Amino acid sequence: MKRFSLLLSLALVAVLSLSLFAFRSSETVLQEQWFMYTGTDDSHINDPDYYIPATGDEQVCTGTGVRCAVFVQPDGNDPEQPDLESLEEVEPADIKRRL
Numbered sequence: 001m002k003r004f005s006l007l008l009s010l011a012l013v014a015v016l017s018l019s020l021f022a023f024r025s026s027e028t029v030l031q032e033q034w035f036m037y038t039g040t041d042d043s044h045i046n047d048p049d050y051y052i053p054a055t056g057d058e059q060v061c062t063g064t065g066v067r068c069a070v071f072v073q074p075d076g077n078d079p080e081q082p083d084l085e086s087l088e089e090v091e092p093a094d095i096k097r098r099l
Contacts, residue, residue, distance in 0.1 A: 035082045037067045048081040061096045069096040
């Protein structure tokens with residue numbers, strides 16, 4: 001009986017480990033992309049609602065020095081918006097400003 005319990009426990013651990021691995025490997029990895037900032041000043045730079053996916057226009061940033069575009073990961077639930085955490089931690093090299 002003791003041996004049976006040990007084998008059953010090992011089998012249960014193996015099944016749980018494999019199912020966890022399968023679940024993790026099925027997660028979608030979203031690639032970073034450019035998002036255009038639609039705000040008129042820098043007061044909303046960390047608000048995903050003020051961004052739209054770029055369509056190549058991130059290379060043409062003209063204006064007043066306000067943030068123009070960022071290169072970050074999209075939100076996992078709404079790929080049309082940037083991920084909030086990515087916005088808060090964006091590196092200066094991944095920010096374009098209106099010149």
